[in-house]
Amino acid sequence: MTTADTKKKNKPNVSELFGKIFKRQIFIPIAAVLVLLLFNLIVDPGFFSIELTRNSAGNPVLSGNLITILNNGSELAILVLGMTLVTAASGGQDISVGATIAIAGSIILRIVCGTDAKADSASFGIVLVAFLVACVASMAFGAFNGALVSIFKIQPMVATLILFTAGRSIAAWINNNQLPTVSDPSFGYIGGFIPGIPIPTPFIITVICIVLMALLLKFTNLGLYSQAVGINESSSKLNGINPIFIKFLTFVILGLCTAVCGLIKVSRVSGITYSVIAQDIEMDAILAVALGGNALGGGKFNMAASIIGAYIIQILTTTLYAYKIESTALSAYKAIVVIVLVIVSAPAVRNKTKAFFAKLKAKAAAERKEVA
Amino acid sequence: MAFLKKSMGAAKKSKMTDTNLLLTITIVVFVAMYLAAVLFLGEGFLKPQAFFNMLNQNAALIIVSCGMTLVMITGGIDISVGGVVALVSMSCAVHLDHNGGSILEAVLLALGIGLAFGLIQGFLVAYLEIQPFIVTLAGMFFARGMTTIVNATQFNVAHEGFVKLKDTRIIMPEIFGTLNKHGKFIPAYIEIGVVVAILVVVILFCVLRWSKTGRKFYAVGDNNQSALMLGINVKRTKFTAHVICGLLAGIGGFVYFLHVGSGSPSHASGMEMNAIAASIIGGTMLSGGVGNIVGALFGVLSLSTIKDIVSSMGFDEAWWTGITVAAMLCIFLIIQSIVTARKSSSVAKSDG
Amino acid sequence: MKDNVVLEMRNIHKYFPGVRALQNVDFTLCEGEIHALMGENGAGKSTLIKVLTGVYEKDEGQIFLKGKDKAVAIHSPQDAQKLGISTVYQEITLCPKLSVAENMYIGRLNGIGVNWRKLNKDADAILESLDIPAKATQQLGSCSLAVQQMVAIARAVDMDCKVLILDEPTSSLDEQEVAKLFKLMRDLKSRGVGIIFVTHFLDQVYEVCDKITVLRDGQLVGEYEIKDLPRVKLVAKMLGKELDDTTEIKDTSLVYDKEDAGKHVLEVEGLASVSGIKPFDFYINKGEVNGFTGLLGSGRSECVRAIFGADKVVSGTVKKDGKVIKINKPIDAMKNGxxxxxxxxxxxxxxxxxxxxxxxxxxxxxxxxxxxxxxxxxxxxxxxxxxxxxxxxxxxxxxxxxxxxxxxxxxxxxxxxxxxxPEYLILDEPTRGIDIGTKIDIQKLVLKLASEGMSITFISSETDEMLRTCSRLVVMRDRKVVGEVSGDDMNQSKIMSTIAGGESK
Structure with missing residues (x-):
């Protein structure tokens, strides 16, 4: 009797709790990560093994699929930080990030290698200078996009189509279409491992970027302002916010993110291929934002969900590689998973399933009544 | 820019619609550009065949851009078209060469693939209300991936009937022909694909201008809430637009295949962006409700002309093309933004 | 169903998650009748309208139409249109980038093709017969909002509808346009159309309507002949309680009477903005409530927007506490209180x-x-x-x-x-489109704030509301300040004559 009572009492609470969790925006991306990891756990538990090995230079490095995910997902995770803000404030996406990464990479190599398109040594100082110049340049390109979007009121996707078209050409032009390479192994530390630290450097950089972004959101009103601007520009303006500046700012921040990605990218291969570097990364970044459950039409955003979205894509990629799927065919499988995910999280579908369950519940209740 | 000011002033007086205003600007720019090319760069552009070659090379892009324009008018976007073109040409190539299929089957295959993409994407966008960008992005990934799964390497098609069809040239009337330096008469020609492209443009233009369904696309893109209240089936209209766009991507894919005569995973790379660029230059607004099929045609021709001009001016390096196309896009976008601003300011004034 | 009944809704229920939006609501509309649907916000008016027009699906109940034996099913706005139910909404629900003619005919053309010449000719004929200042080939977006609204009505009129729903159609129209609309409504009435009129303006209800149906909290309160239901009773029915007479809000004890009461908090000289208002002078005292009045489009909002920096200022100075301040953007104004x-x-x-x-x-x-x-x-x-x-x-x-x-x-x-x-609070139409209870709350609050020393500008389309709250009114006409009334002069007729351009300057 008493147990039945407590059961009755607890039940709605539990379902309420589930309802709350289910409603949270971050639920779907986390569930997706869990499902993907569970799949790997069932099919091949070895997927999760992490080993401490020594790389060709004799330094200790961690390896394993999970490390690969954290390592390779870095650029996307960094990019998503800026892309989420741009999406929130301007209600559109920047499709020129891949091209801007190419430009940033090209600038870094141009400064490190000079006109010879070859560099045997890359001191810390020159790399730093190169990176800073690339930052300024990327932010300038971000500002160009931002100006088109905020001042000329062109939709972001269309405005950034300009740099998308021209970006890789500009990157090639900066190095006079040569393919510079850096043979100094220390240049590769940024995209690989710093001797003595077994954790991949890109992941460390990602963590730093995420922390910086968290601080930025905590100690400024950037989050509130960009959401307000994204939801209702005219109202924000009357509340003393400058929507033009906020939109502009988000694009400049995204520009900074692309510079960091550019540095990691060129360091990974100690060189550049203009048409291949960061190819399709803009699509992945947009996808990550969407997978995080953020409306691509702007407004409210959840940064953590976006970052998880970025890693979902990387987990998927790594999983597929682990099952020996050719890299060129990868996108087909990726597409299927993406479609499944967006269908599951589509509001129309969610409402229908909710209604369906509600009906089932009502039916069960009616039956119970009848029995009673 | 003086002419722009003038035409905008004229538009203000005659209350020209945005669609017509943007189209006029596009056509004027194209004609001016072509005339400038003829005047300053001479001969090459003066030959009628130069113009026809432009059509020959871009027939597929014209067809795909028409579909893109249609979807953009309804306020959507379809970035899977490049992938579909690649998948279609690869599938047809494999079907003809490896499976020994007939040309008719290949055509049906092309239409089927395009239609399938259109139906599925249209359903997801219209009925499940998923953002078109995401749906067609997935579509693009899928099509590109499938292309390599069908066949991972490039190869030329040796199918006899197909090669014959590919080399078929439709000879134009004599006045377009030229004499070569030996005094031999060389007739001007177009490829079959061009005929298909022109048919597509004409049919779609008529549909958009004079049919009930056509006008619905504009209404839905303009304001889909209003369209719903006006008694238009918004979901079906969006669905139809995506299906037509998919179908046109299929047709465009076959025309592309007919032009290049090979299958390759890297075919038509970036074609979706070219199609979007052509549509925008042709006066279609991504926000929906404004656009024109003839504009898409002129958009493609303008893109092609500017590329020709750049290369014949001696800027042979590949990057110059990218940069000039981008610059042109930039100019047209700013024109669009001015047109929108003009409209909102005139409304504010008449509001009192 | 009686002979002259065109529409009957019976036992309508509609649920939203957690809310019962409509409970057992009946509604009957006769031929040639203008029927007001009244209720506070959230009473279920819009829900009922949306059920009728197929935007929402009802959960229970039946809808009967004249000439149909069985209850009709309405699943979409198209269904409603086909059954002769047309709606004109408060927000313009047309397509601004299409032409006027197209907006009138889209969604209801027969056949496959569009005959443009005939379309434009027909549209022009209707526009002319209804005296609407628009051309068929004009892009709708280039018309003023009021004209756009009238085009929407023209569309509905031409659809030969049996039931015409006007959902707050007058909120963006000025008095002349409202008069024109009423003429049109009476015209349709004489042709036998049943009109459902949803509005917040009580005056308008008593001007044109025959019957009133009142809803409250999703339930039917009752259906009344207009002559049987005086205003006070109507308000009581809507609120569900007897209301203390609203005219008595003005409590004389609520007056700011510290020594700095007469001090100018803000002074404006020759201010003009890009919105096209003529340069105007203005001041406000500490603890004072004043107002801007004038017809719609006379520039009331534009004046205060210029003071706040919401529209770009082109000339003039603003002085606060005697010191000149610079206001270019809203944030500048906010910083100045x-x-x-x-x-x-x-x-x-x-x-x-x-x-x-x-x-x-x-x-x-x-x-x-x-x-x-x-x-x-x-x-x-x-x-x-x-x-x-x-x-x-x-x-x-x-x-x-x-x-x-x-x-x-x-x-x-x-x-x-x-x-x-803030030291100075500008309220531009704070009571528009909200229910009477909240309206009174806001008016009381305004008076209370002023008594505590806040200076307030109160703008409202309803003159009696302004008379109750304000102690001084700035009158505007054609984007120009044409006069000021205060003290004993403050009454309806004086304001009207000033607006109309009487003796005052």
């Missing part, structure tokens, strides 16, 4: 997807600066305080503001500005 509650709540006021809390603290937050976000605890404290103070009805401070009713949204926006503790 000026607050502005905008006219269009949806477009300029609320930030729909953000929570009530974020909406309330927004202005204060902006004032504090970009690098000094309020802590969560502070934000919560402020929000809770004002939710309680203004009795904002919301599930929690976390609820998105868009899910609140119009009146509560308005209160939240008011809270936003009160939180900044």
């Amino acid at each position: 000026i607050a502005y509650l905008p006219e269009d709540r949806k477009r300029d006021g609320i930030i729909g997807d953000l929570s009530v809390r974020e909406n309330i603290i927004l202005a204060l937050q902006v004032l504090k600066g970009f690098f000094k976000p309020l802590s969560k605890a502070e934000a919560n404290k402020f929000a809770e305080e004002y939710i309680k103070l203004l009795e904002i009805k919301t599930a929690s401070a976390d609820t998105p503001i868009k899910s609140l009713s119009g009146g509560n949204q308005q209160k939240a926006i008011l809270a936003r500005w009160l939180l900044t503790h």
